[in-house]
Amino acid sequence: MKSFSLTSLFSAAALSIGVAISPVAMAVDTLNVYTYDAFASDWGPGPKIKANFEKECGCEVNFVALDSSVGILSRAQLEGKSSQADVLLGLDLNLMEAAKQTGLLVDHAVDTSAVTISGGWTDKVFVPFDQGHFAFIYNSETLKNPPTSLKDVVDNQNLRVIYQDPRTSTPGLGLLLWMKSVYGDNVADAWERLASHTVTVTKGWSDAYGLFLKGEADVVLSYTTSPAYHIVAEGENKYVAANASEGLYPQIEVAAMMKGAPHPALAKQFMQFILQPGFQSTVATGNWMLPVVKLDEKLPAAFDSALKPTKNLVLPAKDVAKHRKAWIDEWLNATTR
Amino acid sequence: MVKCYNSIIDVKLLSLRAVKGLWPALLGVGFFLIMGAASLAALLRYSELHSWLGYMQQPYLWRVVRFSLWQALLSSGISLLIAIPVASCLIHRQFYGRAALLQLFSVSMVVPTIVAILGLVVVYGRTGWLNQLFGVQIPLYGLVGILLAHVFFNMPLAVRLLLQGYDLIPSGQWRQASQLGFSRWTAFRWIEWHYMKKVLPGAFVLIFMLCFSSFAVVLSLGGGPKFSTLEVAIYQALRFDFDLDKASFLALLQVSICTLFAVIVYRVAPANRQDVSLLAVNSYVIRDSFWAKSADCLALFCAFVLVIPPFLAIFDPIFSPVFLKTLQSAALWNAVLISLQIALPAALVSLLLGVSFGVLARFCMARPYLALLPNKIEHLGNMILMVPGLVIATGLFLSLRDLGWGLQSSYWIVVWVNAVMALPFVLRALMPVMYQQEQRFRHVYLSLGIQSWSRWCLEWSMIRTSVAQALGYALLLSLGDMGVIALFGSQGLVSLPLYLFQLIGSYQLEEGACVAVVLISLCLILFYCSSRFIGGVTARVKH
Numbered sequence: 001m002k003s004f005s006l007t008s009l010f011s012a013a014a015l016s017i018g019v020a021i022s023p024v025a026m027a028v029d030t031l032n033v034y035t036y037d038a039f040a041s042d043w044g045p046g047p048k049i050k051a052n053f054e055k056e057c058g059c060e061v062n063f064v065a066l067d068s069s070v071g072i073l074s075r076a077q078l079e080g081k082s083s084q085a086d087v088l089l090g091l092d093l094n095l096m097e098a099a100k101q102t103g104l105l106v107d108h109a110v111d112t113s114a115v116t117i118s119g120g121w122t123d124k125v126f127v128p129f130d131q132g133h134f135a136f137i138y139n140s141e142t143l144k145n146p147p148t149s150l151k152d153v154v155d156n157q158n159l160r161v162i163y164q165d166p167r168t169s170t171p172g173l174g175l176l177l178w179m180k181s182v183y184g185d186n187v188a189d190a191w192e193r194l195a196s197h198t199v200t201v202t203k204g205w206s207d208a209y210g211l212f213l214k215g216e217a218d219v220v221l222s223y224t225t226s227p228a229y230h231i232v233a234e235g236e237n238k239y240v241a242a243n244a245s246e247g248l249y250p251q252i253e254v255a256a257m258m259k260g261a262p263h264p265a266l267a268k269q270f271m272q273f274i275l276q277p278g279f280q281s282t283v284a285t286g287n288w289m290l291p292v293v294k295l296d297e298k299l300p301a302a303f304d305s306a307l308k309p310t311k312n313l314v315l316p317a318k319d320v321a322k323h324r325k326a327w328i329d330e331w332l333n334a335t336t337r
Numbered sequence: 338m339v340k341c342y343n344s345i346i347d348v349k350l351l352s353l354r355a356v357k358g359l360w361p362a363l364l365g366v367g368f369f370l371i372m373g374a375a376s377l378a379a380l381l382r383y384s385e386l387h388s389w390l391g392y393m394q395q396p397y398l399w400r401v402v403r404f405s406l407w408q409a410l411l412s413s414g415i416s417l418l419i420a421i422p423v424a425s426c427l428i429h430r431q432f433y434g435r436a437a438l439l440q441l442f443s444v445s446m447v448v449p450t451i452v453a454i455l456g457l458v459v460v461y462g463r464t465g466w467l468n469q470l471f472g473v474q475i476p477l478y479g480l481v482g483i484l485l486a487h488v489f490f491n492m493p494l495a496v497r498l499l500l501q502g503y504d505l506i507p508s509g510q511w512r513q514a515s516q517l518g519f520s521r522w523t524a525f526r527w528i529e530w531h532y533m534k535k536v537l538p539g540a541f542v543l544i545f546m547l548c549f550s551s552f553a554v555v556l557s558l559g560g561g562p563k564f565s566t567l568e569v570a571i572y573q574a575l576r577f578d579f580d581l582d583k584a585s586f587l588a589l590l591q592v593s594i595c596t597l598f599a600v601i602v603y604r605v606a607p608a609n610r611q612d613v614s615l616l617a618v619n620s621y622v623i624r625d626s627f628w629a630k631s632a633d634c635l636a637l638f639c640a641f642v643l644v645i646p647p648f649l650a651i652f653d654p655i656f657s658p659v660f661l662k663t664l665q666s667a668a669l670w671n672a673v674l675i676s677l678q679i680a681l682p683a684a685l686v687s688l689l690l691g692v693s694f695g696v697l698a699r700f701c702m703a704r705p706y707l708a709l710l711p712n713k714i715e716h717l718g719n720m721i722l723m724v725p726g727l728v729i730a731t732g733l734f735l736s737l738r739d740l741g742w743g744l745q746s747s748y749w750i751v752v753w754v755n756a757v758m759a760l761p762f763v764l765r766a767l768m769p770v771m772y773q774q775e776q777r778f779r780h781v782y783l784s785l786g787i788q789s790w791s792r793w794c795l796e797w798s799m800i801r802t803s804v805a806q807a808l809g810y811a812l813l814l815s816l817g818d819m820g821v822i823a824l825f826g827s828q829g830l831v832s833l834p835l836y837l838f839q840l841i842g843s844y845q846l847e848e849g850a851c852v853a854v855v856l857i858s859l860c861l862i863l864f865y866c867s868s869r870f871i872g873g874v875t876a877r878v879k880h
Contacts, residue, residue, distance in 0.1 A: 037823075037835065038843040042668050065831070067823030067838070070576045075824070077579050078734050082741075098579075165556060167573040195561060200478045203556045203569075206841040210455050211557070213846055215464040229844045288844070325578075332397060336563045 029059040031266045034072045035089040038287070040065040045279075045286030052278035059266050068204070069170055069253070073099050080104070081260055086267040089129065089255040092170050093314075094177065096126055096254060097321030106259040108271045114293045115275070117252060118312045121292075126254035129274050130289035133248035133309050134174040135241040136161075136219040137226050143218050149245040150182050153219060154194045161198050162208045163221040166328055169204045170251075175221050176327055177320060178249035181313040187327075191334035201335075223251060224307040229288045231302035247311030253289065359700055365693025366714070369757070373721070376732025379739060380588070383581035392586050398570070402594065405566045408480065408555070409548035412487035416544055419488070419643070420495035421533065422636035425525055427496070428503050429623060430633060438640075439500075441648060442493035443809065444860040447817030449834055450553040451841060452651055452853040457486055457558070459650035466646065482558030487551065488643050491544045496640075497806075498543070498765060502536035503529070504802070505769060508621070515621035521629035538606035539765055542599045546722045546761075549595060567591045571725050581731075588728040595723035599716065651857065654850040663851035672836040672852075673859065676816050679751055679832060680863075684811035686756035691763035691807055694718050698768065699775040711772075715764055722761045726820045730754050734825070747825035754821045759811035766807035770800050798873070805872030809864040816860055833859070 031053075040046035040063035050061040066072045069090050076083055083104070091099055099105060107124045115121040117131055136153055138146050147153045153161060164172035183190045199217045202208040212220035219242060230236040255274055261267040273279055280291040284299050290306070291299075392398065427435065448456075460466050461477050468474045475481055506528060514524045552568040559565065567587055574583040654660050663669060698714040701707035721729070733750055774796055782792055819834045831839070833856045841849035 037831075037839045041839045041843065042666075043845075044843065065839075067835075068576075071823065074576050074579050078731065079738065082738055165562065165569075167562075167569065167577065168556070198561055200557055200560045201562055203553045204842075206838065207451055207454065207553065207557045209844070210451065210841060210846055211458060214455060214458045214462060216458055216462055226844075233844070329397075332562055335561055336397070336400070 029263070029266070030062050031057070031059055031086050031263055031270060032062050032064060032084050033087045033089050033270070034064045034066060034075060034085045036069050036072060037065040037067060039063075039090055043286070045282035048282045048286065049279050052282075053270060053273050056273065056278070057266060057269055059263075061270075069095065073102075076104055076258070077102055083258060083260065084262060085258050086261040086263050087255055087257055087270055091126070091254050091256065093250065093252045093254070093317065094170070094173050094320050094324075096123070097317045099256065100125055101321075104259055105256045106261075108257055109268070110271050110275065112275070116294055117250075117292055119314070123254075126256050127271055127274050128252050128254050128292045129279065130283040130287055131250060131252045131292050132289045133224045133250050133307070133312075134171060134178055134221060135224040135226075135244070135248060135307055137212070137222045137239055137241055138219045139238055140240045141238045142215075146240070147219065147242045147244075149243075150178065151246070153242070153244075154179075154190050157197050159197060159219060160217045161194065161219055161221075162200055162202065162211055162217040163198070164205055164208050165201050165203060166331060169202075171205050171208075171221050171223075172201070173324075174249055174251055176331055177315050178313065180327055181249065181315050182246045188330055188334040191331055192337060195335040195337075198335075223289070224248065224309075225288050225290060225303065228284075228300070228302040228306055231305075232285060232300050241307040243307060243310075245310065247313040248307075248309035249313050250309075251289075252292075253287075359696065362693040362696035362700070365690050366697055366717075369690055369693075369760075370717075372733065372753070372757075373729075375736040376729055378732075379735035380581060380585040380728065380732045383735075384585045385582050388582055389586045392583060401565050401567060401570065402590075404564060405549050406594070406598075408483055408487075408564070409545050409551075411480075412484055412491065412548040413541055413544040415484060416488050416492040416495045417537065417541060419492050419636070419639050420499055420540075422632060423492075423640045424496050424499035424503065424533075425521075425529060426633040426636050427500065428529075429521065439497075440861055440865060441644070442496050443864050444813060444857055445493040445644060445648075446490050446547075447813045447860050448490070448651065448857060449817065449819065449837060449853060450557075452837070452850065453486060453489060453647065454554060454557050455846075455850070456647040456650040457482070457489065459653070460646040461485065466650075478558055478560030479564070482560070483551075483555055483564065485643070486554045486558055487548050489647055490554075491547060492640065493644055495540055495544060498536055498540040499533060501766065501769060501803070501806070502532045505535065505773060506532050511621040511623075514623060518624050520624055520626055521632070524623045534606070535769065536765075538602050542602050542719070543722070543761060543765060545598060545602075546595050546719075549598075550591065550723070550725060567594075568725055571728060575727055575731060581735075584728060584731070588724055591725070592720065592723045596716075596720070599719070603712070651850070652854055654847060654854055657847065657851070659847045660851045660854070663848050664855070668831075668836065669833075669852060669855065672831050672833045673855070675829075675831060676833040676856075676859070679748070679755065679818075679822070680812050680815040683752045683755035683815035684759065684808050686752065687759040687763050687811035687815075688804070688808050690756065690760055691718070691767050691811075694760075694764060695767050695771040699771055702772065702775055715768055718764045719761045721757050726754060726758055726818075727824060729757065730821050730824050748830065751818075751822050751825050751830070752815075755815040755818050756811070758818070758821070759814040762810040762814060763807040766803050766810060767800075770803040774799060802868075802872045805868045805870075808871060809867040812863050812867060813860050816863070817856070 035046065038044050046063050050063065053061055064085070066075050069092055072088050072090055073095055076085055076088055079085070081104075088099070088105070105125050108127050110127050112121045112127060115128060117128060121128055136147065140146070147156060147159065153159060163175050166172035166176040179187050179190060200211070202211065205222070208220050209222060211217060224241045227239045227241055230239045255271065257264075257267045257271055275293050277295055277297070280293050280295055281297055283289050283291050284303055290303065427439065458465060458477070461475055461482075462468070463474065477485070510528050514528055519527070549566065550568045551566060552572065555564055555566050556569060567590065571584055571587045571591070574580045574587060694714055694717075698711040701710035701714070730750070733754065737750070782788065787795065817834060818832070819838065822830065822832050822835055833852065837849050837852040837856065840852060
């Protein structure tokens, strides 16, 4: 037994850990919903939605929280056909086409005529669950001449701007499309002008917003609903969303059902539930976004004062999917010139 | 003739007991290799080699590579340049707060990047302390910011690694130096430098690789996409485009560049001869002088200025009322529990792997026909750092899926990937002392037939300090992990860093800052416990 050294015990332990990786049986009536972390967190809308839906379905809702909206899709792609996911909740407008092309999703058969999104909603695979617009946020106490258009943000060389990288974050991609829809073919020059007074371009929303709150920039790319958070949760009125006379680019978050959903009936029921008050009433103060249907219950006043776009700019999803890589390269070339 | 005789003995030993006693180590290393190969194979199965030529022709890619090399060289060079005098000073001087400083140095690298970035901004930013107190404003966004952040993360790590080199100096040499009246400089020149040379190349490569693959820091403080790293492109390919082909190309490119760099460093560095020396037991005073005092003050000042203010900024939320409120939330303590549930087994697995590597490497060391292997084995363990965690995890995910294993078992994957990611740090802590033990006592053990468990019992008191440090690092790294757990996330698997990001991701910056304080404190406590209870008394005296 001499040769059975401590290391042998150790290695055996290491091996047994490897062997222990084996499937764990799931309860039969559990609906698996893949979403992003903030949505499923204690203060997010997740827990309330879970409670409301469980009352109706007599099932259990299991939120699997991924790190980001992109993370949801790549997790589903990684798992492929063997995925245990029933519903993907939290993709956004610009990921829709890519998500459809995976062939993992199936039509929802939900009546979306009640949806209040400007231009209506006709997509057969995705159901929208909340909406908002991208906007630049500024501190009204320190910035006396806020921008009133995207052109102002781009051209005002004294304005210190922070935004997110379109290669790694959804708001960054939103700005890329916003710029494209305003400037069209001249976007490269605009990017170059913006780059000269950009403080930095961050990996994700949190880094950018954190730097902004520490006073590193005059404006930061975020959402029109961001000021509502500061008003409702902190009683702070100084953060304001800057208007853009050209129009704002929408951020719409969507959900879809998996083709290979282990619990298709529950998944269908949940897709219907998304447009019900039990779900919609939670998104405003839970996710700090606007609901997509008209609710009887009034939203907090802070949301009423939220910036309403004069014009809704939106590029067709197909074009976005087709040109995204080229547009990102255009941005890269212009900003690294 | 003698040589020939020796090798006959070796061959005999190899064929008999030796190999039998070695199988656990072989098993550990083999398991590591199989898992690694499986991940790689899974990724490569999705790649199309002909498209790789196209990627190579993108000018932006090479600009990124050039910049990554440049900033990583600068960052690791500066970190080491500051770390050398600081380490020497910490060895020779006792002052109030020295132990606390060393503890703080051990946790700098696990500070979540976003917390560190915001800490740096509080100090050096536009409305930061530097500007408020002295009216000085430095151009934070650009190379300066990146270097500041990387030095903050890595200089303390470099100090700790260099101090391990000091542990190898036998007390006889210090005694002689003291008797001969060496000045600090002479002692450094003739004693310390000799031992530092042993750890410098390893530390240099380690820190270089950390900086080369740095991600959020480079993006956030770089001031725009001009400054970027390969890691950004890998993230983009893997997450936004789900382009496994491109991701594996980029990952392989990163591995090749880092390997090339490591090979060059080890080629240029002097051969790492192991000494037949005893460990230091007591310390002797080296003659002090005005110049020595000034140099030490300068070194400590640099260390203080670069490391302490961001830490103060990070710990600042303790005084806010939000801190108490955060401490009372059940979710926080739940996250602490989950973090411990991941970090403890991960650290243990990592340590076992490290010991397996060590045992195998030193088995080869004394045998002429295997003499080339130890470095190779060590590099194998280090390679893992060159491959982005996201890529390892994705590869593992795919290979498990192909095997038909359920993906609900993400807990063990997280533990395993964390363990593997910590391996380079474990190896850095373990290898020097394991080599030294082998050199010093091999013949004694061999002639007395002491091996395996009995040998461990005898060696334990000599190597426990290093084992404690290795375990400490593995614990810290797994505790601070964010990337791996985020990919495999599932309900109920919310670790402390993940909880922090959830908070910051939904406007609750202040609460996030408080959670960061909890995280860093937990790291400090665990590191202290590891060195106190596993490292034993010697560890307390020396570090």
